[in-house]
Amino acid sequence: MPLSVQSESIGLTNGSDPFAAHGQTLHPNIRGGNVQAQTRCAKSIAYSGSLDMYPHHDLTPVIGREYMDLQVTDLLMGLDRDRQIRDLAVNISQRGVVFLRDQDISPTQMRELCESLSVLAGCPESSGLHIHPLTEEGSELGDQISVISSEKQKRGGGLTHQLSDTSRYASVGWHTDISFERVPSDYAMLKIHTLPPTGGDTLWASGCDVYDRLSPAMQVFLEGLTATHDAKFFLEESSRLGHPLRKGQRGSPLNYGDSLTATHPVIRTNPVTGWKSVYVNKGFTKRINGVTKDESDLLLNYLFNLVIQNHDLQVRWKWSKDALAIWDNRSQLHCATYDYIEARAGDRVAALGEAPYLDVNSKSRREALNQATTRF
Numbered sequence: 001m002p003l004s005v006q007s008e009s010i011g012l013t014n015g016s017d018p019f020a021a022h023g024q025t026l027h028p029n030i031r032g033g034n035v036q037a038q039t040r041c042a043k044s045i046a047y048s049g050s051l052d053m054y055p056h057h058d059l060t061p062v063i064g065r066e067y068m069d070l071q072v073t074d075l076l077m078g079l080d081r082d083r084q085i086r087d088l089a090v091n092i093s094q095r096g097v098v099f100l101r102d103q104d105i106s107p108t109q110m111r112e113l114c115e116s117l118s119v120l121a122g123c124p125e126s127s128g129l130h131i132h133p134l135t136e137e138g139s140e141l142g143d144q145i146s147v148i149s150s151e152k153q154k155r156g157g158g159l160t161h162q163l164s165d166t167s168r169y170a171s172v173g174w175h176t177d178i179s180f181e182r183v184p185s186d187y188a189m190l191k192i193h194t195l196p197p198t199g200g201d202t203l204w205a206s207g208c209d210v211y212d213r214l215s216p217a218m219q220v221f222l223e224g225l226t227a228t229h230d231a232k233f234f235l236e237e238s239s240r241l242g243h244p245l246r247k248g249q250r251g252s253p254l255n256y257g258d259s260l261t262a263t264h265p266v267i268r269t270n271p272v273t274g275w276k277s278v279y280v281n282k283g284f285t286k287r288i289n290g291v292t293k294d295e296s297d298l299l300l301n302y303l304f305n306l307v308i309q310n311h312d313l314q315v316r317w318k319w320s321k322d323a324l325a326i327w328d329n330r331s332q333l334h335c336a337t338y339d340y341i342e343a344r345a346g347d348r349v350a351a352l353g354e355a356p357y358l359d360v361n362s363k364s365r366r367e368a369l370n371q372a373t374t375r376f
């Protein structure tokens, strides 16, 4: 059992959907979640200072931190392993995304680090590493490594729909990883080992800061709503790529089958920071429930625009060979940039966290950090 993660689980609704008629609310302040996939964080986790010896700088006021002179493999093999990895998890959750250049970590070690970050930060016992529904059986690096490759992309992979004619806006790809799963990702990491001379940057955005830009009235309104996340386009993609969709358990007993659809609260609480964030994304969120389609379209477009048009809640990362990015998918979104023609490739691992829930008594990021918020 991790040192600072308490084993007591917070009370969640007795059902997968807090707003469904069959859902019995155990704690009135908690909406959403699932009793089979609850966080083990009884309260937010404090940073203990174990990474203070490593120089770092923040890339923007809101999001992004880069550590220098730190090999994450040293943490994996260090004497203070669990405390340092938990502190790294807290840093990732608070800063949204952490970057490290020139990493010697192997795909196998990436799996170990990602799983450790998730476990030490209190993920449910039922959550492991995700197996992407499009990952081929018997793939070279194992089920839990997604190979990110420009060659695969050319065959029509992922959210950019490069073989379709839906959009040519670069911002069409803003998403949160695998939010179509009932138990989506907490931490994920990507290491790029092959990259073009220029281009291929990745952007991340803070869903916490999106929440902070809403009026109190809109915050309260959205806290009462759920949204449907849907990745059915993977079914078509799986047949185009010529290998079957992974229908068995994908890292959690709750993630299986080919519905590729989940309902989550529109506003969720990150158990590690205790901060609220907006949890909808352009890639997978199709519908806000309980309102008309017109209202849903209006609200989703407004929330997507808050992500896309506010470059002061984004960070843009220029990759170098063997750079590593580790982010918290619960409260951040990200978007790739397809502005290159040369080969670009890397390895991604995603761990599963808790079934998303909202603790209505949790705070916004700016509120927790005592930063000024806009007055209304």
Ligand SMILES: [Fe+2]
Pocket (backbone or CB within 6 Å): 175, 176, 177, 334
């Ligand atoms: Fe992604």
